[in-house]
Every structure is written in structure tokens, then in C-alpha cells.
Amino acid sequence: NPKEKLGPQINYTITGIDAGAGIMASTQKALTVYPLAQNKWQLQTSSTAAMTSTLEKAVKYKQPIVVTGWQPHWMFKKYPLKFLKDPKNVYGKAEQIHTITHKGFKQKNPGAYKLLSQFHWTASNMSDVMLQTNAGVDPAKAAKDWIKKNPKLVAEWTKGVPKGNGKPVKMTYVAWDSEIASTNVVAQVLDSLGYKTTIQAMEAQPMWLSVAKGSADATVSAWLPNTSGIYYKQYKNQIDDAGINLQGAKVGLAVPKYMKNINSIDDLIN
Ligand code: PBE
Numbered sequence: 001n002p003k004e005k006l007g008p009q010i011n012y013t014i015t016g017i018d019a020g021a022g023i024m025a026s027t028q029k030a031l032t033v034y035p036l037a038q039n040k041w042q043l044q045t046s047s048t049a050a051m052t053s054t055l056e057k058a059v060k061y062k063q064p065i066v067v068t069g070w071q072p073h074w075m076f077k078k079y080p081l082k083f084l085k086d087p088k089n090v091y092g093k094a095e096q097i098h099t100i101t102h103k104g105f106k107q108k109n110p111g112a113y114k115l116l117s118q119f120h121w122t123a124s125n126m127s128d129v130m131l132q133t134n135a136g137v138d139p140a141k142a143a144k145d146w147i148k149k150n151p152k153l154v155a156e157w158t159k160g161v162p163k164g165n166g167k168p169v170k171m172t173y174v175a176w177d178s179e180i181a182s183t184n185v186v187a188q189v190l191d192s193l194g195y196k197t198t199i200q201a202m203e204a205q206p207m208w209l210s211v212a213k214g215s216a217d218a219t220v221s222a223w224l225p226n227t228s229g230i231y232y233k234q235y236k237n238q239i240d241d242a243g244i245n246l247q248g249a250k251v252g253l254a255v256p257k258y259m260k261n262i263n264s265i266d267d268l269i270n
Contacts, residue, residue, distance in 0.1 A: 006064055006259075006268060012040040014253065015055070015067045017048045020174070020204035022227030023068045023091075023251050030090045030253070030265060039269050043068075048176060055079060062258055066268065069254025070227075072123040072178055072246070074134045080257040083250065085264035091253075092226030097182070097246040100232075100239050101218040102211050109217070111162040112169045112195050116218055117242040118157045119186050125150070126246060129181035143184035147192075154189055164195030172216035175201040179221040182245065186220055204231065212238040220245050227251050 014036075016024050024045065031037040046054075051067055052075055058065035059079050069081060099116050106113045125146075132142035147154055169190055173183040180201075187197040202210065208228075210216035212235035222228045222241075232239075255262050262268065 070251045081254045083252045095249040096244040098222040099242040102214040115161045139184045169197040182220045
């Protein structure tokens with residue numbers, strides 16, 4: 001019933017993801033800024049898989065739901081979602097995804113660093129891989145297929161990069177669908193030049209710490225300036241920003257389009 005208030009219908013709950021995600025920290029901030037928390041709203045911590053499955057059920061029965069949403073992600077292709085307006089700009093405007101390495105990595109492995117700094121693709125490229133993995137294709141296989149279909153772009157990344165001769169590259173990432181896609185693709189391109197790349201999934205905080213300490217060499221998972229901003233600030237002296245690998249990412253709260261009266265975060269309170 002659209003005339004009924006939204007809060008009581010969904011137990012004043014925003015369905016979130018893993019606690020370490022930047023979008024969760026931003027949403028905590030939104031709870032105070034808007035002020036949702038004062039109006040009984042809360043953020044539920046879960047995982048991307050649990051959030052998208054709750055979303056799928058809601059969409060199936062056209063029930064209201066508010067989720068933490070971001071792009072690029074297949075959820076926007078699979079479900080009729082819209083971002084809520086964020087007039088108080090808690091989530092920032094467009095985000096970029098950066099490639100971050102340990103401070104000493106450029107010197108230790110200049111070839112791999114060069115490739116990592118030349119890695120860039122579009123939201124649509126990334127979505128191609130994500131749609132495959134979402135359909136059940138193994139991430140390594142999805143990455144391999146994508147690389148085969150995109151030789152021109154891959155050639156830009158490998159341009160002027162020397163052979164790896166077995167030099168190790170330790171990459172770390174958080175198992176968000178977007179980063180599963182980018183990390184697998186980059187690792188395979190590195191390996192195709194003879195580098196020996198390992199990829200290890202972690203929670204966000206230990207991932208940043210590993211790159212800062214040098215127990216990992218690099219990550220392509222840094223959503224900046226806002227989403228991973230707390231980690232970036234904390235470790236900025238021990239890391240090197242190798243550049244933007246994806247432009248125009250976006251983070252916020254999202255609802256299904258059939259929730260016609262809810263278009264802004266402010267609308268959650270009324
Ligand atoms: N995300 C996807 C992450 C970054 C990548 C938006 C869920 C986050 O830290 O919120």
C-alpha cells in the first residue's frame with residue numbers, strides 16, 4: 001500500500017552488506033546526517049550475497065526494500081533499481097576505482113607496476129565479466145574469456161611492459177563481485193607476460209593493511225575518494241596510488257523503481 005508509511009513496512013531497516021565495506025560506513029553517517037537513526041532507522045549488516053538474495057525476494061513480490069547499492073554491479077542490470085537522491089552528499093559524487101601498491105613495489109617490480117598503472121577499463125567492460133560470474137561461470141574462466149574478446153584494450157595495458165620471467169606479484173582484493181572481476185582479469189594478463197601472480201581475498205581492513213605493510217604488493221579495489229577514503233587516509237604514507245582503473249563508479253542507497261514515492265533519502269522519513 002503506497003499510502004502507508006515506508007518505515008513500519010520494512011521495520012525501518014536498510015539492508016546492507018559486509019561491515020568493512022565503505023558503503024556501510026557512509027550509510028552509518030547517513031543515518032545521523034538525515035537524520036534517519038533518530039527516526040528509528042537502522043542498518044543491517046550482512047553480505048553482498050545475502051543482500052542481493054533479500055532484494056531478489058522483495059522484487060519478486062513487489063515489496064518495498066532499501067538496500068546499499070553501487071555501480072558497476074549486476075544488481076542494476078538484473079533488478080529495476082534506482083539510486084535515491086542524496087541532497088546532503090553523504091556518499092560523494094562519482095567515485096573512481098584506483099590501483100594501489102605497496103610503496104616499495106615500483107622499485108621491486110617495475111614491469112608489473114607499469115602494467116598495473118596502465119590497467120583501466122569501463123563500467124561496461126567490468127559488467128561483462130560480472131554478468132558471467134553471476135551466471136555461475138568460474139571467475140578465472142570469465143576473466144580468460146573476456147581477455148580473449150578484448151585484445152585491443154589488453155594491448156594498451158601491456159604496452160612497453162617487459163616480460164615477467166617468473167617474478168612474483170601478490171595481489172589482494174575483497175570478494176565484491178566488481179573486484180573479483182578486475183583482480184582475475186589483471187592477474188591473468190600479468191601471468192600472460194610471465195609474471196607469477198597470486199590473488200588473495202580478504203576483508204577490507206586487512207587488505208589495506210597488507211598492502212601498507214608490503215605483505216601484499218597491490219590491489220585494484222580502492223574506491224575513492226569517498227568509499228575507501230578512511231583506509232586511504234590511514235595508510236597513505238605506506239602506499240602508492242598507481243592511478244585510476246575505472247571512472248564513474250557510484251555508491252548510495254537504492255530502491256526498486258516501483259517505489260514511486262521514494263526518490264530521495266529524505267523521503268524515507270516521511
Ligand atoms: N562496494 C563495492 C565497496 C567497494 C566496492 C561499494 C561494496 C565498498 O567499500 O563499499
